[in-house]
Amino acid sequence: MQLFLGIDGGGTGCRAAVADAAGVIRGRAAVGPANIASDPVGAAANIMAAAEAALAAAGGGVVVAAGLGLAGANAAGAPERLRAVLPWSRMAVVTDAITAVKGALGDGDGVVAALGTGSVFAVQRAGAIRQIGGRGLVLGDEASGAWIGxxxxxxxxxxxxxFTAMTPLLAGLVDEMGGPDGVxxxxxRARPADFAALAPRVVESDDPAAVAVMDRAEADVAEAVAVLRGAQDLPVVFLGGLGTVFAQRMAGRFPIRAPAGTALHGALLLAREVA
Amino acid sequence: MQLFLGIDGGGTGCRAAVADAAGVIRGRAAVGPANIASDPVGAAANIMAAAEAALAAAGGGVVVAAGLGLAGANAAGAPERLRAVLPWSRMAVVTDAITAVKGALGDGDGVVAALGTGSVFAVQRAGAIRQIGGRGLVLGDEASGAWIGxxxxxxxxxxxxxFTAMTPLLAGLVDEMGGPDGVxxxxxRARPADFAALAPRVVESDDPAAVAVMDRAEADVAEAVAVLRGAQDLPVVFLGGLGTVFAQRMAGRFPIRAPAGTALHGALLLAREVA
Structure with missing residues (x-):
């Protein structure tokens, strides 16, 4: 049987799926991490292990083409080094952000707003993807959980x-951290995830300071979506832990769609494109 | 001869001066660093060495009272530990930020805007000092060199x-750092001083992006000064490497004065207060 292989690899795990010519998934597998920038050798081994396990789950077959969405694929030289040690002749290696976008939108045109600990935005037009934001908390990541915290x-x-009036939520945060010097x-010492841990109590609060921060966050999301949509009435898909928060807040501003699929579905779409 | 001792100690050096009852400085000295939070033993030794050298330069005398402005004096317990090992019975220990304010304003009421790698603002009214800002680059330090960079x-x-139009200065920065990923x-990896190293080319540029950043910085300085002046027409003293930049930009918005003296002068004023 001829099969298409999709790989979704990140810092915490590597998932594989094989689908037949009709697009039906025939086998799946999940193994350990696959970050090709920080651990190229381990990543290649885990990618092969996941692929072989997925093929075995499908009862065997021949990989016609492979689509790989991998953390670290934007590091200079990393995709080329990986391709040299993998056996598939038809193969595309992109970042996991790209396969997340492809999975969320499928073949259709649209915008993706991914809002978790960090934030990144992308548009797909006729299969071509353009990504903005995602620069990290020091210079960007507007409206992300870390940014909100x-x-x-x-x-x-x-x-x-x-400068401004003290509010109950702000006073509580200062008190909890042992005063201004504690803040x-x-x-x-806080990493982005530590700031993001403060976000859940902010996003649903009616405290005036929380409302002001969330209004700014929503304005930043609106600006990014507007830059990507341009004059087109493209649908918007929200991803990430805070995706539903912003989808609810922004309902009615533009057509909002549920994700068509996962990053693994995006990797399978990528495999079909290179076949 | 009865003398007042002033100490200005920071992470790079410790300066001492002794002045007579008329306020005339009779002896000065400078030795190595004195951060009482990160190195309490070394700081105490350098403070004593600086004091003894200044007294020797004055031809000897008796210390009636000592005023010490020291980096790290805001760390819990640090001033008390230091006082226990120093010989002067009349002694005040404050942060070097406080003695900088006292030195800049002398006995008069006024506002200090200190703008270097970081930023901090303070008001003195009838000898009482209130400080705002100075929270570090992650959460504050608005209008500082690091903030500008x-x-x-x-x-x-x-x-x-x-999101915005590219400008020559922005394109040059991106190019210099090897593209967006390099930025x-x-x-x-950048510390505040690394960001601040970008500021000199910004503050005097007529590039539209630089003008916009400096306008925002000036608005932040104006807001801090307004919070501290309240309804009073207090004079403003600018300190720090960027002090003259903002003093020139903001001339006419409020009375601007040159600093009356240094942090060491502030420490001598403090000594007279506790005498």
Missing amino acids: RAMLTAALRAVDG VAFSL | RAMLTAALRAVDG VAFSL
């Missing part, structure tokens, strides 16, 4: 300093 | 993404 701590210190100390 | 890199990536990589 950090914005609340900034607001808390500005209230302490008398500063937290900020100096 | 980081804002330019954020603007550069937003221009790359199509992100720089941001992940």
Whole structure:
């Protein structure tokens, strides 16, 4: 049987699926991490292990083409090094962000807003994908969970300093961290995930400071979506842990669709494209 | 001879001066660093060495009272530990930010805007000092050199993404760092001083992106000064490497004064207060 292979590999795990010519998934498997920038040898081994397990689950077959969406694929030289050690002659290697977009949109044109610990936005037009944002918390990641948490701590210190009114939520954050100096100390050691851990209590709060931060976040999402849609009335798919929060807030501003599939579906679509 | 001792100690050096009852400085000295939070033993030794050298330069005398402005004096317990090992019975220990404010304003009421790698603002009313800002680059330090440099890199990536128009200065920064991914990589390893190193080419540029960043910085300085002045027409003293830049930009918005003296002068004023 001729099969298409899809690989979705990231820092925590590597998933594989094989589908037949009709697009029906015949076998799946999941193994350990596959970041081709930080661990190219381990990633290649896990990719092969996942592929072989998925083929075995399908009862065997021949891989016609492979689509791989992998963390670290944007590192210079990493995709080329990987292709040299993998056996498939027809193969495409892209970042896992690209396969997430392809999976979310399928073949159709549209915009993806991915909002989790970080944030990234993309548009697909006639199969071509353009990505913006996703620059990390220091310079970007607007409206992400980390951005929301950090914005609340900034607001808390500005209230302490008398720039704005203190609110119950801000006072609670300052108190919890041991006062303003504790907030500063937290900020100096916090990774993005630590800031993002503050977001859940912000996104649904009616505290005035939380409302102000979420209004700014929504404006940033709207601006990114507007840049990507241009003059077209493209649908928007929200992904990530905060995706549903913004989808609910922004309903009616543009057509919002549920994701068509996962990043693994996107990898299978990629495999069909290169076949 | 009865003398007042002033100490200005920071991460790079410790300066001492002794002044007579008329306020005339009779002896000065400078030795190695004195950060009482990160190196309390070394700081105490350098403070004593600086004090003894200044007294020797004055031809001897008796210390009536000591004023110490020291980096790390805001760390819990640090001032108390230091006082226990120093010989002067009348002694005040504050942060070097406080003695900088006292030195800049002398006995008069006024506002200090200190803008270097970081930023901090303070008001003195009838000898009482209130400080705002100075929270570090992650959560604050608005209008500082580090803030200006980081804002330019954020603007550069937003221009790359199509949010705003690309400008010559932004394109030059992106090119210099090896493209957008290089900008992100720089941001992940940069300390505040690394961002601040980008500021000099921004502050005097007529590039539209630089003008926009400096306008935002000036608005942030104006807001902090307004919070501290309240309804009073207090004079403003600008300190730090970027102090003259903002003093020139903001001339006419409020009375601007040159600093009355240095942090060491502030420490001598503090000594007279506790005498």
